[in-house]
Amino acid sequence: MRRKAFLFTFLVLSLLLAACVHGGGTEGENSYTIYYPAAELRDVPGEDAIVARTVQLPDADTLTQEELAQRLLERLLADTPDAGVRAPMPGGTTLLSLSVLGNWARVDFSRQYARLAGIDLTLADYCVTLTLTQLDGVNAVSITSGGRELPYRETQTLTAADPLLSMREDALRPITVSLYFLDPTSGALRAEKRALALYEGQTRVNALLEALAQGPESDALAALLPEEFTVLSARVEEGTCYLNLPSDADLGISPRQTVESLVLSLCSLDTVERVQIVVDGEIAAQLNGVNVGEPLTP
Known part of the structure; x- marks a missing residue:
C-alpha cells in the first residue's frame, strides 16, 4: 500500500532513536x-x-x-x-x-x-x-x-527506543491503537491494530493521526485520508479530542466515512471518549457536508 504524505503544521521531525541501537x-x-x-x-x-x-x-x-x-x-x-x-x-x-x-x-x-x-x-x-x-x-x-x-x-x-528513552523522565511508552481503514470489498470500515512508538515531543494523538494518514499495512484495506490532508492542531481535554481542521479541508471521496474513520481511530486511545471537529478554531455545523457541530462518538 502506497504511503501518503501528511501535513501537520504543528509537528516537528521525529528523531529515529531506534536507529541508534x-x-x-x-x-x-x-x-x-x-x-x-x-x-x-x-x-x-x-x-x-x-x-x-x-x-x-x-x-x-x-x-x-x-x-x-x-x-x-x-x-x-x-x-x-x-x-x-x-x-x-x-x-x-x-x-x-x-x-x-x-x-x-x-x-x-x-x-x-x-x-x-x-x-x-x-x-x-x-x-x-x-x-x-x-x-x-x-x-x-x-x-x-x-x-x-x-x-x-x-x-x-x-x-x-525504550532502552534509550527509559533514562528520560519525559519518556512516553509505546501505545497500541486501532486504526480504521476502508475495506473495498464490503465498503465498511475495518480496524487494523497497530503498535506505535512515541518519540520525545510527540503526543499520542499526533502519532495516531500520522499513522492513520500513512495508510494501512494490509493490501486488503485502503486509506480514506487524501494525500494533502492537513490538521492545524489537536488536543485532548476531559475525554474530548478537539481536532482543528482548515475550512478547505479535503475529506476525500467519502467525507462521512473519513470522519467516521477519524473518530473511531482517535477513540481507540484510552484518553479519548469523543471527538469534536472544529473548523479554523471554531465550532461549525458542517464540514464537507458532514455534521460536525456536536461531539462525535463511535
Missing part, C-alpha cells in the same frame, strides 16, 4: 546482530548491560521476514558464542510461535520464559526486542509465555 548489516550484506546480556557487567566497556555479537546468514536474501526473524531468535536461544555473554533466557526455553504483522513482531516462548523476573526479565525482553527490530519495518515487539502476557511488566509492547 540497530546493528544489522554493519559488517556485510547478510550480517545481523544478536543481543545478549553481558556475562559480567564490570568486564564490559562502558558497563553496558546488553552487548552485541554479529552473525552471518548467507541465505538471508531467500528468507521471508518471519523466517528471518525466526532464524535470529533460534540463534539467540542456541548456545552462547563466547564467555563474554550469557544466555538471556532460562534453560529449556523454546520458541512456540512468531508472527510479523506490519511493524509489529509477536513472539510466544515456552513457559520457562515466565520464570524470569526483575532485571533478568528486562534484559531478556530487550535482547529479543533489539535483535528483532534491526529488521526493516519492525519497530515494536510483544512477548508472551505460553500464550499469556507477563502481568508484572510495565508495558507489553516494546521498542528498540
